Amino acid sequence: MIETSKKSRWVWPLGLIATSLTGAAVFVFRGCWHSKMSWPVRSEDYSYQVCMGCGIKRLFDEKAFRSYGPYSYDLQRLMAWERAHRVKAIGHEAVSQQRSAS
Numbered sequence: 001m002i003e004t005s006k007k008s009r010w011v012w013p014l015g016l017i018a019t020s021l022t023g024a025a026v027f028v029f030r031g032c033w034h035s036k037m038s039w040p041v042r043s044e045d046y047s048y049q050v051c052m053g054c055g056i057k058r059l060f061d062e063k064a065f066r067s068y069g070p071y072s073y074d075l076q077r078l079m080a081w082e083r084a085h086r087v088k089a090i091g092h093e094a095v096s097q098q099r100s101a102s
């Protein structure tokens with residue numbers, strides 16, 4: 001497909017872009033690869049690492065001893081993600097029925 005003269009049509013749903021690119025945008029914006037993460041910090045039921053460069057957080061699996069999941073500056077968001085992730089992991093064995101509660 002050839003791009004002709006549609007340059008003025010740059011109206012993308014910004015919210016959608018912001019959501020899908022959050023992880024990538026963070027390092028672009030901050031210029032940080034989060035290569036220097038702190039030792040895991042324990043908070044309630046969760047462990048996470050904090051980037052020494054920019055302060056972003058990421059969940060940490062103590063059993064596997066590695067970080068996982070998305071990066072976020074908002075720990076609450078990571079916890080929410082983890083909860084959903086954990087429920088899914090357990091759920092696919094125990095629960096076979098799907099509930100569509102938002």
Ligand SMILES: [Zn+2]
Nearest residue numbers: 032034051054
């Ligand atoms: Zn970083």
